[in-house]
Amino acid sequence: MQAEANQLIREAIMKTDIKGLTLQELKELIVSTGEPGYRADQIYTFITKGIESLEDIPNIPKKLKEKLSEIAYVSKAVVYQKLESKEDETKKYLIELDDGNIVDTVLMKYRHGLSICISTQVGCRMGCKFCASTLDGLVRNLTAGEILGQIITVQKDAGERVSNIVIMGSGEPFDNMENLERFFELVHDEKGLNIGYRHITVSTCGLVPQIERLAELEIPVNLAISLHQTQQSEREKIMPVARSYSVEELISAAKAYSEKTKRRVTYEYALIRGVNDNPQTAMQLAKLLRGSLSHVNIIPVNEIKENDFKRPDMKKVREFQNILISNKIEATVRRELGKDISGACGQLRRSTIDNKS
Ligand code: SF4
Structure with missing residues (x-):
C-alpha cells in the first residue's frame, strides 16, 4: 500500500x-x-x-x-474532516493532500460574503511560542496548486463563491514565497477564481525582505503583521523571528508597504495575560504606529494545552483597546467565530494526525 x-x-x-x-x-x-x-x-x-x-x-x-x-x-485536496460551528456558520476543514499530509482551512460567513483562511505550509518552522502549527516544525511547503486547491474544494463543498481570502492558516506564507507569488497569479486569473487582490490578505510573523518583495510586486494585497509585542527583547521571547528582524525594521517595512500600495496594514496583536497586556505596552504600540495607515486587531490569545499562556479578562482587553483608540490608532477586538469548533490554529490538525498515525 x-x-x-x-x-x-x-x-x-x-x-x-x-x-x-x-x-x-x-x-x-x-x-x-x-x-x-x-x-x-x-x-x-x-x-x-x-x-x-x-x-x-x-x-x-x-x-x-x-x-x-x-x-x-490534477492535484487533490480532499475534505478529510469538517467541523461545523453550532454558534455561527463557521466551518473548519482538514484538507488531505496527495501525499497524505493534512492542512487546516477555515470558512467564515460575514455579511459581505464568504471568507476563507488558508494554509501555505504543512507545519511551520517559525517557532512562535503561542502557536500549535509550529510544534512539529516544518514538514513541507505547499505548491501553488495546493494552496489554490483548498479554496476550490471548500467552495465546492459550500456551494457558494468565496469572495475573500486570508492567508493566515498553518505556515508562514513568506517562507514559501515562490509558491505564494504563483498562487496570487492563479487566484486572480479572470478565467479561474477571479478574486481581486484587494480581497486577499497575507499575514506574516515578520520576514522583512519578503515584505519588501511584496511591495515590489505592485499588487494591492492587504498585509497583516503578527506583531504581538512592542519591545524587542520581549518579542524575541515569544517570536524567534524577531532575532533576525527587529521591531523597528519590521514596522518600517510595513509602513513603506502601506505608503507604496496605499493599503492599510493590519497589526495582529494576540493579547496574553501578564505578558503583553499592560497599559505601557499599549502606549508603546500607539507610539510605534502613530501617523501610519494602520489598524490593530486585538486577539485574546487562544489557550492551548502545550503552553501556559492565558487570555486576559475582557476588562483588560477593552482597556488595552481604549488606550490605542484614545491615541488615534484604529483598534478592534477580533470577533471569535467558530469558538466551539476551532481551538487554536493547528490544534485540530495536530490532534487528528496523532490519531491518524
Ligand atoms: S503564528 Fe504563523 S508564523 Fe508563527 S509559528 Fe504559527 S504558523 Fe508559523
Missing part, C-alpha cells in the same frame, strides 16, 4: 499539476501534445469548479485526456 502511494507520488512529481497552471500555460501544454489549445478553457473551467480527475471532465476527446494524463495530473 505504502509502495503504491510512493509510486503515485513519484509519478505526480514528474508530471505538471494542472491546478498550478494559468490558462495560458495550460493552452501551451495542450498545444505541445498536438491538440488544439481551445480545449484549455473547458478543462480550466471544470478544474476551477472542483473536478479532480481529467477522466471526469465531460466533452473532452479521449485522445486528449490520454495524451494529457501522460504529462499532467
Whole structure:
C-alpha cells in the first residue's frame, strides 16, 4: 500500500499539476501534445469548479485526456474532516493532500460574503511560542496548486463563491514565497477564481525582505503583521523571528508597504495575560504606529494545552483597546467565530494526525 502511494507520488512529481497552471500555460501544454489549445478553457473551467480527475471532465476527446494524463495530473485536496460551528456558520476543514499530509482551512460567513483562511505550509518552522502549527516544525511547503486547491474544494463543498481570502492558516506564507507569488497569479486569473487582490490578505510573523518583495510586486494585497509585542527583547521571547528582524525594521517595512500600495496594514496583536497586556505596552504600540495607515486587531490569545499562556479578562482587553483608540490608532477586538469548533490554529490538525498515525 505504502509502495503504491510512493509510486503515485513519484509519478505526480514528474508530471505538471494542472491546478498550478494559468490558462495560458495550460493552452501551451495542450498545444505541445498536438491538440488544439481551445480545449484549455473547458478543462480550466471544470478544474476551477472542483473536478479532480481529467477522466471526469465531460466533452473532452479521449485522445486528449490520454495524451494529457501522460504529462499532467490534477492535484487533490480532499475534505478529510469538517467541523461545523453550532454558534455561527463557521466551518473548519482538514484538507488531505496527495501525499497524505493534512492542512487546516477555515470558512467564515460575514455579511459581505464568504471568507476563507488558508494554509501555505504543512507545519511551520517559525517557532512562535503561542502557536500549535509550529510544534512539529516544518514538514513541507505547499505548491501553488495546493494552496489554490483548498479554496476550490471548500467552495465546492459550500456551494457558494468565496469572495475573500486570508492567508493566515498553518505556515508562514513568506517562507514559501515562490509558491505564494504563483498562487496570487492563479487566484486572480479572470478565467479561474477571479478574486481581486484587494480581497486577499497575507499575514506574516515578520520576514522583512519578503515584505519588501511584496511591495515590489505592485499588487494591492492587504498585509497583516503578527506583531504581538512592542519591545524587542520581549518579542524575541515569544517570536524567534524577531532575532533576525527587529521591531523597528519590521514596522518600517510595513509602513513603506502601506505608503507604496496605499493599503492599510493590519497589526495582529494576540493579547496574553501578564505578558503583553499592560497599559505601557499599549502606549508603546500607539507610539510605534502613530501617523501610519494602520489598524490593530486585538486577539485574546487562544489557550492551548502545550503552553501556559492565558487570555486576559475582557476588562483588560477593552482597556488595552481604549488606550490605542484614545491615541488615534484604529483598534478592534477580533470577533471569535467558530469558538466551539476551532481551538487554536493547528490544534485540530495536530490532534487528528496523532490519531491518524
Ligand atoms: S503564528 Fe504563523 S508564523 Fe508563527 S509559528 Fe504559527 S504558523 Fe508559523
